[in-house]
Amino acid sequence: MRKINLLLVVLLVAVLSTTVLAQPKGILVDIPGTGVHFFTYRYEGDAPPYDKVNAIWANLSAVFAAWVEAGQDPAALTAKDVQIRTEDGTVSLYVKDQFIVEVDAYHAALNKATKAQLAEKWAANLRRGIEAFVAINEPLD
Secondary structure, eight states: OHHHHHHHHHHHHHHHHHHHHTOOEEEEEEETTTTEEEEEEEEOSSSOOHHHHHHHHHHHHHHHHHHHHTTOOGGGSOGGGEEEEEETTEEEEEETTEEEEEEOHHHHHHTTSOHHHHHHHHHHHHHHHHHHHHHHHSOOO
């Protein structure tokens, strides 16, 4: 009986340690300069997907750079410009016509949501971030 209990404890520790090791890692994607957390880009393995995260930041930067180049009119970039587009099962976030990120099944499953539900959450965060960015960067009169 003692051997069986010891064996069960060893198996339980092995299962729990494997579960802990298999937890996805994440890179925070924020709205630059605002302190607003857009979402966490999750991944597994040892190689962080910096190229994918950098592409998201580049997409966001394109939106903000266009706003600055157009004169930083607070009415020209608002939370209402965030759009969720669904096409052929693909759910993506856009600001105006600039693609930002696709909401994938992996992230949806990790968040125990559908892609559409997760898109709503990310869109709400992005809206808050855009409002904060515009408020911080609008020109002083």
